[in-house]
Amino acid sequence: MVTLAEVAKCAGVSSSTVSYVISGKRSISEATRRRVEQAISDLGYHPNAGARALAGKRSHIIALVVPLRTDVYVPIMMEIAIAVTVAARQYGYDVLLITNDEGPEGVRRVAASGLADGVILMDVELDDDRIPVLRTQGTHAALIGLPDDTSGLACVDHDFAAAGAMCADHLADLGHRDVAFIGYSPVVYQRHAGYAERTLTGFQDRAAERGLRILHRPCEGTYDSTAGAFARILADRPETTGFVVQNEGAIGPLLSLLRTTGRIVPEDASVVALCPESLAEQYSPRLTAVTGPAEELGRVAVDLVMRRIEDGTPAEVTLLTPVLTTRESTGPAPRTR
Template sequence: MANIADVAKAAGVARSTVSYALSGNRPISRETRERIDAAIAELGFTVNAGARALATSQTMVLGLLLQFHEDEFPPAMLQYILAITTAARELDYDILMVTDDHGPDAIRRITSSNMVDGIVLLDVTHDDPRLPPLRKARQPAALVGLPRDTQALDVFDLDFSEAARLLVDHLHELGHRDIILVSPPRHVFERGGAYAWRFRDAALERAAQHGLNLYPHYGESQQPAIEESLNAILDTRAQATALVVHNDASIAALPAVLRARGTVVPRDLSVVSLYPRNFGRTFLLPYTAVETSPDRLGRQAVQHLVRRIADPNYGPPVVRFIEPELTDRGSTA
């Protein structure tokens, strides 16, 4: 395996010059930099992470903290993980994914030991217990998800309230009066998933403003309960002409459920939802929907975090919402 001495010999420079080129601690000429880069590529040299950390006080690693709950639908979370890891690699950062059930201890462990330069927090809850140790950490952080208290935090999220209003307005303009809303499972609300009630409460408020009947129901996240729940809801609300689905597992299962019932969209039932485009392609979803934009959220969070790592005084903390965009796929009438 090639080392710094091999790179220095191939480039015709001193070992210290290679070290300066890798760490950026001293300026070197463009010509010298190009020779070193060519030698690195030719020899397949990889910088030792420990040595780089000693030289630069940076690990070039971001911590990604999340939890996989057994009672949730993993494909939705994977959309965010992919977006964040892709954005990190584009900026030459690696990802240390931490799924410790006790998040506060995990944050203290990886920050006090300087394992990472910064942290991206997923699966954020309303009163997230990971936030106090995160605020005390030397390393900066970016949250994908809105907590109750955003003080001293950089936060990125979809505007779920506006997404709800957008979908209800769309159905109102088409003349629908009786609308079903399938929300995330009850346990998401109980765990403090604020996005769930932000969407539900805004939808109920907008429906009331329009004089519509909006019937909220908890959905499920695991089979066979998903299909059983959807069928029970549709049977109970047989008078409804439109369906809003804010539940990834339920929308993924909906095409099969409607085919089995002989329900034709939009002739018999108008359907709207919110999910990422890639998620929709994976499950062949033909529904008019708000794009939840995990790629944009992940990219914004990582880019902002890396700027904060480079300059701890990079502006005040931000709370930034992605504006929802409705894509009409012809599932409403």
């Protein structure tokens, strides 16, 4: 491993000068600074995080609190985490992963230790019990998700209410009047996950405006649970011709169940999914889907927390606009059944 002394020798300066360039603690001439930076780049030197913290009063680390739950779609969470890591490196920061099962105590420990200069929270709930810790500790933080009270917070999220409304509008425009919403498992709604509740609220509000008759059925995402939800939908509202699915695990089972009950998609039943583009393209027929770029959530979150670290930028809420892409799974409502 390359040492600070080796960097100093390569640049023709003292070790203390290299430390000052890294920490910014003292003013160094432009020519000298460039020589040191070139030596760091040529040798591939990576300053020790502890040493940087002592020298510059910063650790150059961002803590990312990632969800560790069975009811989240792991590929999306990983895509966000990777985007955070890549964006952080562009600022010269490393990322420390913390699992959300540590709860408020984990956030308190990181904030109090000075181990990280900032924190990014994922999987934010409407009444998230980690947020009071951030406020009390005065931690530089960004949230991927919106709590009910965003005052004093920097947040970024997809506009899930708009996404739900888009689904209702699309099916209403196609002439569907009886529509079912197959959502996440009951526990997701019980813990008030913002992405689930806001999507459902946006869908319900727009459905009421468009005169749709709707049903909401939570679902674990397994074949059996999807079959149970589907059977209840048909028992309660046999005229249902439109389905909105916000549960990645339930998409495949729903398409299979529609086929086995003699319903052709989209001639007899239309399906809209809230899922990644890559997933929508995998099914036959390809799914009409409402999506948002997961990687942009990570990038914006890093930008937000870095602005908080650098200059205490005031709180702000950024909502990313969802996109509805029409494919083969939706069509005009059938005239007769």
